[in-house]
Amino acid sequence: MQPNPAPIRPDFKSKLSRRYITVSMKFWISHALAIGWMIFSIYLSLPWLADLSSIVSLPVAVFIIGGIAYVPGYMNAFLVVSLLFDRQPAFKNESPSDPVALLIAAYNEEGGIFNTLEYVANQDYNGKLHIFVINNNSTDNTVKEVKRAKIGLDLNITILHEAKPGKFHALNKGLQRVMTPYVITLDADTLLHPSAVRLLVSRIKTSPSNVSAVAGSMLVRNSRESIWTRIQEWDYFLGITSIKRLQGLYQGTLVAQGAFSLYKTDCVREVQGWPDAIGEDIVLTWRLLHNGWKVYSEPLAVAFTDAPATLSHFAKQRSRWARGMIEGLNEIKPWNQPQLYTKYLTGVNFVMPYLDFVYTFCWIPGLILAFFGHFWIVGPMTLLVLPLTMISYGLLYIYQKHYVFKNLNLRVRKNRSGFILFIICYQMIMSPVSVWGYLQELFKVKRVWK
Template sequence: MKPSLTPIEPAARHGRKKLYVSINKKFVLSHLSSAVWLTFSIYLSLPWLKDLSEIVTLPISILIIGGIAYLPGYMNGFLVMSLLLDRQPSFKNPDPDKEVTLLVAAFNEENTIFQTLSYVANQDYKGKIKAIVIDNRSSDNTYCELVRAQKELNLEIKVLKESKPGKFHALNKGLQHVTTEYVISLDADTLLHPSAVRFLVARMESSPEEVCAVAGSMLVRNSRENLLTKIQEWDYYLGIASIKRLQGLYQGTLVAQGAFSLYKTNSVRQVNGWPDAIGEDIVLTWRLLQKEWKVYFEPLAAAFTDVPSNLSHFAKQRSRWARGMIEGLNEIKPWNQPQIYTKYLTGVNLVMPYLDMVYTFFWIPGLILAFFGYFWIVGPMTLFVLPLTILSYGILYMYQKHYVFKNLNLKVRKNILGFFAFILFYQMIMSPISVWGYFQELFKLKRVWD
């Protein structure tokens, strides 16, 4: 997605007041619809279950089919109904003016840091924005670019140096110098839509007091590079966005991503800042949720990032995400989360390793067997998962296009090849990479960021 340079106003909503459905009712209705779909799926799968059990026994058959069809179908059903019931509240004040501080941890970012800060300087936010950039042992010309930004940009920039390696060290160093009520974390290679900060703060200002963080919306900037980036464009536009909308609806967005999120400064300090973890933003968010605070998601607060353009970097990034999820589960068990919605949302992560392992060790080999005429695992019944998946993506596509992109003066790029590759092959790439991330954390292998 090409970044827009045009500030925008949110579209006014007119017409009769719509029927209000409480979060509790949305939660129950979504689970009921999922249960209906699950019952239907089990009924349809009985012949498949019978045939497979003659080969690998009934318990193993249930384990395999449960990971391929039952649980994914239930989760997709819950997602679809939740998205249909979701209504993003209007901003109470779309033009806030509270002073905010923006933290940027930079390690060898000479090619991107000036442009990143220039987009910050061009925000349409009415309040003052302070930028604190922490140079984390850069060996290139990052510092020179920061000095140039201080001279040329209409932005207050404070440059700090942190000798300890690690993004969490850099962010915590910057946190010590924050004096504003709100602090925003931003990656050094991420570009902000000109209204991004305004919408992020507006969502916080329009939220209940117990909301301590708001995650921004990440979009792909370099989707034209190759097929892998084209696929990731749809993952960010549909997959990640749909999950964040679901979690935001139930007031427990599980990752206020470090790439672009807003936090209440005192809340971050109360949990001792960013932790020493490969998924520091995941663990930080879960610590905040454990304090009985809530984390929201604002789809209009858009930022643009470059995604990995080769399989090696993609594998390192996504295995790191999977490993970060396990770090969070190890530190804070879902049953220790104080809010029912957060218990459920973090509890879903407990089954993700199971789903990824079933997909990796059974579905992919089953797909290979199907090409040779053996439909023991992958057969016609597996196609019943596709309609609900396409439906959920279709709902989100229309929302993203008409509510988010239209309001942000953005256009959805034509990327048909990437879409079909995303639907058909993305999970075949992601599940084995995630499994590798789980094993990395299980055996405490060396952390790899690059």
């Protein structure tokens, strides 16, 4: 997916039905159909349940099949129906001019921070951008590169220094200097589409007053670097995007990711800024939701990031994400969230360790057994999850290509090998990595941000 340097004016006129359906109706209709699908799958799985029960007992069989088929099938069905209902409201003002602060925490980023700032300089945003680059103990030429960008790109950049290690310390240092109503966080290796800031601000200006943050849309820039980045390209393009859209529909995007998101400055200050957590953006978002505010996402506000190019780097990143989710759950329980939708959405995260555990310790061994003709755990019945998965990805592909990429003058790169491996192998890597992250948090292993 190649960034296009030309600013755009997207066409927001929807060709879809204009019949209004409340968010509450969408929520309950999606639930009803998803539960119906799960009941149907339970009925079809009775012979499978009986066979597995004869080997491991009925409770254990329900535990295993529930984690492999029942719960994932329900979740996929809920996702598919919800995506069919999703309609992004048109912007009230496509060219806002509110002043915005932009925070970039930088630790040894000399290789790419000038390029990041160059894309900031090319934004088609009409308002003033005040950029704070917070140097967090860099030992390379990061500061020198920022100074070069400040002069060469004619940007309003303030360089700050934070001696305490940790991204949350750097961001909070920058927050102290912010004087604007909105603040954007941007990773030092992330490139912005020329209209990204404008569209992000347009979304929060269009949203109700109780929306505290809007998450941007992240895509992979370096998908040609390795097979791992090829696979992750589809995860960002289809998987992560679909979850963001689902959560945004129900007004509770669970992660306004630090890589590129916009926040109301007063809201961030009211929850005491970014917390001391390895998933500082996750916990911050959950604190905002816990205060009764809503968090949206904007699919058209696109940024391009470098995905981990090796399995080791990938495992470290995703285990951090899993660990950050547990940090959020430890601080704010789903039942303590004030809104029904966020209770449900955070509650889904409460179930994820169970699903990852079953996939890692039951499904993968079951797949190995299936190769030897033993279909006790993995067999023909498990294939019933695939149609819903393909339908959801198909809907996302159509949406991304025709609504997002077409409006942004982007093209979808051909990446068949990455897609095939994403469908077949990705979860077999993700679940064990996530389990490792859960265990790290359980045993309080030393936190490492990179």
